[in-house]
Amino acid sequence: MNIRYRDLIDQTYHFPQEEFALVDDSLSFHDIPLMELAKKYGSPLKFAYLPKISANIQRAKKWFADAMGKLDYQGNYYYSYCTKSSHFQHVLHEALKNDIHIETSSAFDINIVELLRQRGKIKDDTYVICNGFKRAQYIDNIARLINNGHENCIPIIDNYEEIELLADEITDPFKIGIRIASEEEPKFEFYTSRLGIGYKSIVPFYEEQIKNNDKVELKMLHFFINTGIRDNAYYWNELLKCLKVYVRLKKVCPTLDSLNIGGGFPTKNSLAFEFDYAYMVYEIINQIKMACDEAEVPVPHIFTEFGSFTVGESGGAIYKVLYQKQQNDREKWNMIDSSFITTLPDSWAINKRFIMLPINRWNDEYERVLLGGLTCDSDDYYNSEQHMNAIYLPKFKRDKELYIGFFNIGAYQETIGGFGGLQHCLIPHPKYLLIDRDEEGNLTTTLFKEQQSAGQMLKILGYQQEVDQSAETNRKEVLEA
Missing domain, CATH: 3.20.20.10 (Alanine racemase)
Structure with a gap:
């Protein structure tokens, strides 16, 4: 009986694909070991795989060159x-x-x-x-x-x-x-x-x-x-x-x-x-x-x-499933450690579809779920309307971590979401990682931006003077002690 998540994907799609493959029971994206990223940098995490930008530009240039050549x-x-x-x-x-x-x-x-x-x-x-x-x-x-x-x-x-x-x-x-x-x-x-x-x-x-x-x-x-x-x-x-x-x-x-x-x-x-x-x-x-x-x-x-064609397929996000809420007989909500409204605004604003796949546990049994974000907003979710099909993921287990990835999100999401600025319900923007390849083709990673801190948001909101005064008071208390 085929009850594993990898069996579901094999039965539904041609897999592996050009950018996706499995290593044991974990997903890789353009040969990037995503679980290693999640373990090293934590979640939520966003990343940009820069070589994909050049690859898509060269693809388009070739299509136009070929067509113009054939048609003289x-x-x-x-x-x-x-x-x-x-x-x-x-x-x-x-x-x-x-x-x-x-x-x-x-x-x-x-x-x-x-x-x-x-x-x-x-x-x-x-x-x-x-x-x-x-x-x-x-x-x-x-x-x-x-x-x-x-x-x-x-x-x-x-x-x-x-x-x-x-x-x-x-x-x-x-x-x-x-x-x-x-x-x-x-x-x-x-x-x-x-x-x-x-x-x-x-x-x-x-x-x-x-x-x-x-x-x-x-x-x-x-x-x-x-x-x-x-x-x-x-x-x-x-x-x-x-x-x-x-x-x-x-x-x-x-x-x-x-x-x-x-x-x-x-x-x-x-x-x-x-x-x-x-x-x-x-x-x-x-x-x-x-x-x-x-x-x-x-x-x-x-x-x-x-625009989107140039940069869209270079972007990805990794979230951890924190908890599962059984709200009624049919609906199970997997709660992620971030917000769809702030990190994938097009998913709720225009029901835009992205590729969503689990990062790990592909050999586990699967279940049908809904995905919920951390904000106290009824629109902060990702479901079958955006995803094209019902959402299936490996079964939630408290003792087995589950990470999920969203892919081809590199266009518009950062500017519409207000990168580095205020976020809905003050849910911080994730870490942002740049992934490239050196001259030998080896992967290189650079942390472009840490996850937003409370101080950064408070400064935008006009509380910085109070924050600075509080910090100075704490410093004096430490010195006096």
């Missing part, structure tokens, strides 16, 4: 990283090893770009694509970057005022792009994206504000939809509408030579995940080429802005 596509491909997915220095340093470009979304992004430029991580020919609604500080920072000589900074125009605002601050002629306000999927609460300029308005906008403006040069049309790149009728329909705008605009704007198709490659969220990336890339390039050939205009250079 006469344009270049530029991989850009969407910084809002994770702004950490170690992420940018790893990504920029791969000859990529940067997409920004707010004013402080430019400060990061300037630091990276000073340190030689961003070169003079690196494209900096500036998206987002731009107000005073963002405009000032973009202008400073361009005025200081970074000519490949391309602000993407999001509304009708931005060209004038930028022109007032930028000294010399500069390049721009225009973002298309795509129509949202029918199930959305609104019809058209709040970002960009409507399909029908783009050519008139060019004629009125750009065509006779000697200070600006239109180089790029930007297209992105919230649902990301999916093989469905909605995506292909929106892409074809974008291509119609591109060819119309290209016929009246000779300087236009680039099409930015945004981001939106999915990340693996289940052991059953399947997505034919190579097919999607080939078909996108094919559709672009066919539209341009039919209209008798040159094909554009292609830009992408992959």
Whole structure:
């Protein structure tokens, strides 16, 4: 009778997989012995496996190179990283090893770009694509970057005022792009994206504000939809509408030579995940080429802005199951030593699915459970809605520790969760570990951040003066004793 957890996985999925394997009855991730991490650093623990960032960038570059080669596509491909997915220095340093470009979304992004430029991580020919609604500080920072000589900074125009605002601050002629306000999927609460300029308005906008403006040069049309790149009728329909705008605009704007198709490659969220990336890339390039050939205009250079795809699959978290609560005849709650709301905010905010697996005890019997976080909030849980299937884990036993891992969590969770700041119910943010490989391929680990302390949170909350006074009083008492 197959009653072990490993039997359940073997019956349900193809296992082991590229990144997951078993060593005895414990899980490894990219050959990282996760139980050793848990024992050495304790839990809760978050980590970033940096080589996965470079691996995914190189995968995407190969898909585009292969597709362009097969189709004899006469344009270049530029991989850009969407910084809002994770702004950490170690992420940018790893990504920029791969000859990529940067997409920004707010004013402080430019400060990061300037630091990276000073340190030689961003070169003079690196494209900096500036998206987002731009107000005073963002405009000032973009202008400073361009005025200081970074000519490949391309602000993407999001509304009708931005060209004038930028022109007032930028000294010399500069390049721009225009973002298309795509129509949202029918199930959305609104019809058209709040970002960009409507399909029908783009050519008139060019004629009125750009065509006779000697200070600006239109180089790029930007297209992105919230649902990301999916093989469905909605995506292909929106892409074809974008291509119609591109060819119309290209016929009246000779300087236009680039099409930015945004981001939106999915990340693996289940052991059953399947997505034919190579097919999607080939078909996108094919559709672009066919539209341009039919209209008798040159094909554009292609830009992408992959964020989650770049960094998402590099991240993981390890939690310990502290206790099991039997709340009724059917529901068993395994309580973890952290909070889903603070450490995996997308799991409760948008029911985002992540890969969840036990770290140890794969040879033990399993049971169906729910997972609960430490906060006194009814939304602090992870269940079958997020997980795609019912959650099964090795049976809880007081005398046998059980650790669980969440994987491919590297995008957005730290910034949305407020890394290093206040946390819901003052549950501290976990330790954060960086995992890399040296030149010989050996694993290296660096503790990037200790778990938050009470003092750090009290300082944010304005109690620091009282904390300092209390510490000074305790020090005096110790000295007097």
